[in-house]
Amino acid sequence: MNTVDPNRCPLCGQANSCTQADPARKGEDCWCFSTAIDPQALERIAPELRRRACLCPRCAQLLPAEPAN
């Protein structure tokens, strides 16, 4: 488990939709540029994952995970 997938949210494991981690969308503004990220969400990221993988939009705002249909 030493590899960090930059496309996955370190809190919930869902795709984080980060444009910065996707070469095909390089240069596009990421959702995180315009979304306030809750400091508590950052606190919950394991230290080794900080600055390596983006949160997903839901975890960034401490929203409950997407319900499984």
Ligand SMILES: [Zn+2]
């Ligand atoms: Zn998440």
